[in-house]
Amino acid sequence: MLSQVVELIENNNKFAITTHVRPDGDGIGSSLGLNWLLRSLDKDSEIIARDDVPSSYLQLPGAGDIRKVSEIDREYDAVFVMECSDIKRPGIARLDEQFVVNIDHHATCEHFGTINWIDPTASAVGEMIYNLCKAIGGRVTKEIAECVYLALVTDTGSFHFPNTTDRTLKVASELVKAGVEPSAISEVVYNSYSWSRVALMQKVMATVKRDETGKVAFMRQTLEMVEETGAVDGDNNGFVNMPLVAKEVFASVYMREVEPNSYRVSLRSKGDLNVASIAESFDGGGHKNAAGCRVEGNWDKRESELVSAIVEAIKKMDKQKPIQIKEEFELSLA
Amino acid sequence: MLSQVVELIENNNKFAITTHVRPDGDGIGSSLGLNWLLRSLDKDSEIIARDDVPSSYLQLPGAGDIRKVSEIDREYDAVFVMECSDIKRPGIARLDEQFVVNIDHHATCEHFGTINWIDPTASAVGEMIYNLCKAIGGRVTKEIAECVYLALVTDTGSFHFPNTTDRTLKVASELVKAGVEPSAISEVVYNSYSWSRVALMQKVMATVKRDETGKVAFMRQTLEMVEETGAVDGDNNGFVNMPLVAKEVFASVYMREVEPNSYRVSLRSKGDLNVASIAESFDGGGHKNAAGCRVEGNWDKRESELVSAIVEAIKKMDKQKPIQIKEEFELSLA
Numbered sequence: 001m002l003s004q005v006v007e008l009i010e011n012n013n014k015f016a017i018t019t020h021v022r023p024d025g026d027g028i029g030s031s032l033g034l035n036w037l038l039r040s041l042d043k044d045s046e047i048i049a050r051d052d053v054p055s056s057y058l059q060l061p062g063a064g065d066i067r068k069v070s071e072i073d074r075e076y077d078a079v080f081v082m083e084c085s086d087i088k089r090p091g092i093a094r095l096d097e098q099f100v101v102n103i104d105h106h107a108t109c110e111h112f113g114t115i116n117w118i119d120p121t122a123s124a125v126g127e128m129i130y131n132l133c134k135a136i137g138g139r140v141t142k143e144i145a146e147c148v149y150l151a152l153v154t155d156t157g158s159f160h161f162p163n164t165t166d167r168t169l170k171v172a173s174e175l176v177k178a179g180v181e182p183s184a185i186s187e188v189v190y191n192s193y194s195w196s197r198v199a200l201m202q203k204v205m206a207t208v209k210r211d212e213t214g215k216v217a218f219m220r221q222t223l224e225m226v227e228e229t230g231a232v233d234g235d236n237n238g239f240v241n242m243p244l245v246a247k248e249v250f251a252s253v254y255m256r257e258v259e260p261n262s263y264r265v266s267l268r269s270k271g272d273l274n275v276a277s278i279a280e281s282f283d284g285g286g287h288k289n290a291a292g293c294r295v296e297g298n299w300d301k302r303e304s305e306l307v308s309a310i311v312e313a314i315k316k317m318d319k320q321k322p323i324q325i326k327e328e329f330e331l332s333l334a
Numbered sequence: 335m336l337s338q339v340v341e342l343i344e345n346n347n348k349f350a351i352t353t354h355v356r357p358d359g360d361g362i363g364s365s366l367g368l369n370w371l372l373r374s375l376d377k378d379s380e381i382i383a384r385d386d387v388p389s390s391y392l393q394l395p396g397a398g399d400i401r402k403v404s405e406i407d408r409e410y411d412a413v414f415v416m417e418c419s420d421i422k423r424p425g426i427a428r429l430d431e432q433f434v435v436n437i438d439h440h441a442t443c444e445h446f447g448t449i450n451w452i453d454p455t456a457s458a459v460g461e462m463i464y465n466l467c468k469a470i471g472g473r474v475t476k477e478i479a480e481c482v483y484l485a486l487v488t489d490t491g492s493f494h495f496p497n498t499t500d501r502t503l504k505v506a507s508e509l510v511k512a513g514v515e516p517s518a519i520s521e522v523v524y525n526s527y528s529w530s531r532v533a534l535m536q537k538v539m540a541t542v543k544r545d546e547t548g549k550v551a552f553m554r555q556t557l558e559m560v561e562e563t564g565a566v567d568g569d570n571n572g573f574v575n576m577p578l579v580a581k582e583v584f585a586s587v588y589m590r591e592v593e594p595n596s597y598r599v600s601l602r603s604k605g606d607l608n609v610a611s612i613a614e615s616f617d618g619g620g621h622k623n624a625a626g627c628r629v630e631g632n633w634d635k636r637e638s639e640l641v642s643a644i645v646e647a648i649k650k651m652d653k654q655k656p657i658q659i660k661e662e663f664e665l666s667l668a
Contacts, residue, residue, distance in 0.1 A: 158492045159506075160520040166510035172493075173503035186494040191604070195580045198542060198551070205539045208532060217532070246529045270525070 004115045005101060006136050009038065012077035015045040019082040020089040023049060025154025025189065027083045028057045030103075030125035032147035034080060035062060037133050040141055048072075050091040054234055056192030060150060061143040072098060078114075083125045087112040103128060123161075123168040126151025130171045142179035149175045150185050158186075197236075199229035204239050210249065216310050217243030218253040218303055223260075240266045251275060251310045255295075255303060263299065265306065267291045272317065278309050338449045339435060340470050343372065346411035349379040353416040354423040356567075357383060359488025359523065361417045362391045362400075364437075364459035366481035368414060369396060371467050374475060382406075384425040388568055390526030394484060395477040406432060412448075417459045421446040437462060457495075457502040460485025464505045476513035483514045487523055531570075533563035538573050544583065550644050551577030552587040552637060557594075574600045585609060585644045589629075589637060597633065599640065601625045606651065612643050 009015075017034050019027035031047050038045035047066045057063055071093035072079070078099040081087070085106060087096050102113030105128060107120035122128045126148040133140055152172055156164045159172070176182060203225040210217045221236065229235075240254035251269040258264050265282070267275035269289050276291040284293020295302045343349075351368050353361035365381050372379035381400045391397055405427035406413070412433040415421070419440060421430050436447030439462060441454035456462045460482040467474055486506055490498045493506070510516060537559040544551045555570065563569075574588040585603040592598050599616070601609035603623050610625040618627020629636045 158494065159516055160492065160524075162515070162517040164510070164516040166507045169503050169507035169510060173500045173507060176498070176500035176503060181496070182493055182498040183496040187604075190494075191579050192581050193579045195544065195548065195582060198577050198580050198583075201576070202539050202542060205536050208536060210529065214529065242535070243532050245525050245527045246532055247526050248529060249532075270521075 001115070001117055002119075002132065002135055005103070005117050005132060008078060008101065008115060009041065009043065009136060013044055014075065014077045015043060015080065016072075016074070016076045016078075017045065017047045017080040017082060018049055018090045018092060018095070020084045021051050021091040023051060023053065024083075025057065026124045026126055026151040028053055028060065028063065029147045029149075029151030029154065030082050030129050031066075031080075032060055032062050033126060033129040033144050033151065034082070034103075034132070036141060036143040036147065037129065037136075037138050040138055040144070041136070048092065056188055057150070059188045059192065060147055062147070081113065084109070086110045121165070121167075123163040123165060124151045124155035126155070127168060127171050130175070140174065140178040145175040145178035145180045146185065149180045149182070150188065153185055153189055158189075193235060194230075194232070196229045196231045200225060200231040200235050201239065203229065204236065204254075205242065208243055210243070211307050211311055213311055213314070214248055215250045215314055216253065216307050217246075217249050217251070218255070218307055219243070220299075220303075221254070221256040223257045240268050244268060244270060250314060253303070253306050253310070255299070255306075257299075258294075261298070262296045263294065263302065265293050265295055267293075267306075267310075269310075273310075273314060275310065278306070278313060281309065282306070335449070336451055336453075336466065336469055339437070339451050339466060342412060342435065342449060343375065343377065343470060347378055348409065348411045349377060349414065350406075350408070350410045350412075351379065351381045351414040351416060352383055352424045352426060352429070354418045355385050355425040357385060357387065358417075359391065360458045360460055360485040362387055362394065362397065363481045363483075363485030363488065364416050364463050365400075365414075366394055366396050367460060367463040367478050367485065368416070368437075368466070370475060370477045370481065371463065371470070371472050374472055374478070375470070382426065390522055391484070393522045393526065394481055396481070415447065418443070420444045455499070455501075457497040457499060458485045458489035460489070461502060461505050464509070474508065474512040479509040479512035479514045480519065483509045483516070484519050484522065487519055492520075492523075527569060528564075528566070530563045530565045534559060534565040534569050535573065537563065538570065538588075539576065542577055544577070545641050545645055547645055547648070548582055549584045549648055550587065550641050551580075551583050551585070552589070552641055553577070554633075554637075555588070555590040557591045574602050578602060578604060584648060587637070587640050587644070589633070589640075591633075592628075595632070596630045597628065597636065599627050599629055601627075601640075601644075603644075607644075607648060609644065612640070612647060615643065616640070 015038055017031045019031050035045050035047050048069045049066050050070055053063050053066055078101050080101045082103050100113040102116045103125055104118050105122040105125050109118050119128050130148050204219055204221050207220045240252050243249050243252045250273050254266040255263045267279055269275040274288045276286045276288050279286050279291035279293045282293040282295055286292055349372055351365045353365050369379050369381050382403045383400050384404055387397050387400055412435050414435045416437050434447040436450045437459055438452050439456040439459050443452050453462050464482050538553055538555050541554040574586050577583050577586045584607050588600040589597045601613055603609040608622045610620045610622050613620050613625035613627045616627040616629055620626055
């Protein structure tokens with residue numbers, strides 16, 4: 001709970017903060033925001049992480065000071081674990097021996113901490129750090145604001161996803177008051193790639209097709225494309241969503257060759273169409289509208305199986321009632 | 335001024351609302367928002383426009399009732415003209431004979447109305463309509479909220495552009511409280527295209543190249559591409575920005591063939607790089623970071639001239655100080 005977190009901070013002095021492996025904007029932004037908050041309260045605090053910070057986020061204040069570790073090697077009064085579903089997600093040994101404060105916004109999060117502050121109504125852990133700052137009577141400095149704002153932007157898809165609430169936008173407004181330039185954060189998040197992203201996009205976009213019904217789009221990324229363009233992790237962020245701009249497309253399948261005859265698959269859907277269950281039937285998983293799996297074997301055959309499974313799911317839904325964007329996507333009628 | 339607008343509405347009954355030709359999200363959203371507000375106050379009000387509403391915006395409540403006219407054909411106490419730089423922008427005859435209320439958020443707007451309410455601090459005219467609603471003591475209904483929210487989203491590029499203020503986000507928060515589902519509006523704005531957008535994107539993306547310095551990207555759209563894909567107006571929204579995701583790219587040139595040997599050109603830039611002055615040297619115009627022009631003649635030659643002009647501008651800037659993203663894009667340093 002929030003009050004326990006406030007009390008813990010007030011009564012202790014030496015903290016570490018960590019987040020999950022392959023950290024995203026919310027993991028990095030919320031960790032940095034909390035670190036700036038603790039320092040503004042004259043606490044001894046540092047961020048530790050197993051993996052590198054994605055290069056674009058190195059533009060955030062303090063991101064260069066994150067210390068890479070694979071096991072706990074110092075003494076702390078408590079370790080904050082940000083946006084992790086379980087104690088193993090940070091990939092740091094001996095973390096389970098620490099006084100752990102588990103801060104997350106996923107309802108499904110395991111209560112692995114000594115203190116567990118889980119708030120599923122928060123759009124991002126960053127939003128919770130803003131709340132913590134207010135609860136503890138801290139000042140929202142420009143540094144805190146920038147880090148937390150980036151967390152909000154990345155975890156809500158720039159205030160597009162259904163997790164965007166009036167509270168999210170109110171907090172964003174307060175962060176701008178505290179000195180954030182929204183366009184500066186957008187530059188960091190969206191325009192900090194290398195040319196390799198453009199080059200890879202050209203090649204992947206060229207493969208986009210749709211099935212006979214026109215409702216399912218699919219696309220491919222070969223090992224050769226990655227080699228030719230020099231693409232790095234993250235360069236293909238969001239590619240899977242591109243075909244969804246078409247109103248008539250309900251789902252998108254993006255297959256990436258990871259080694260010959262082995263593919264990582266991303267699935268995306270709109271509305272009530274559930275691609276998590278499709279992914280599960282291929283030993284994968286995820287959320288209703290965003291899921292993934294690994295498949296092996298003949299590319300054409302596997303792709304065709306995935307697309308067919310989705311087409312069948314759409315047909316089944318259409319029999320009950322014509323598929324449509326879920327209620328929350330419908331506007332009130334005049 | 336706002337108080338004059340409030341008084342006018344309170345003391346009159348029969349209104350029309352219009353906006354500029356080829357209306358955008360702010361023009362349509364703010365007009366619809368005002369229309370819903372006036373009706374909630376039991377006023378007689380309608381929206382008139384010369385051009386069709388873009389099909390995606392027809393999903394907004396009330397958009398189907400907009401009446402197409404080319405001249406004023408009814409009696410009104412006053413006509414609201416939304417987001418227009420001058421009295422001719424709506425393309426409606428006899429408008430200059432009316433009691434005109436000019437509502438705009440561009441500082442450069444001519445004061446062509448009997449009443450002129452110009453607020454350059456507003457991110458969108460939609461934001462002003464929210465302010466009007468509060469000032470007049472109206473209730474922010476779900477219909478008003480949805481229309482105004484769409485105006486905010488489109489005119490701020492989903493809260494990315496520098497015109498996004500703490501006030502913009504505060505208003506957005508209030509609109510969500512009034513019933514807006516942000517993800518529903520995003521579906522309308524970003525995912526309501528036809529497959530032709532995807533097909534055109536594939537062809538245009540395939541042409542993207544950069545110059546020798548790597549700082550200027552350029553791309554083409556032929557008449558044949560449009561014909562083959564069945565693309566319609568708006569299908570290429572945002573294509574010009576795609577190469578700007580690369581940090582090293584400072585400008586983008588997008589040439590569209592409108593008839594053989596005649597091209598419409600869009601220019602985009604980052605930071606201090608001024609493409610309006612480039613456009614002006616080709617008899618075009620625009621803003622510092624977003625401008626356009628028309629050119630004729632040999633395609634390769636014209637493209638090369640445009641790219642060279644931008645490369646020269648970058649070189650000239652680099653001599654003064656190395657080109658960089660403008661200050662407001664820089665984050666505070668740790």
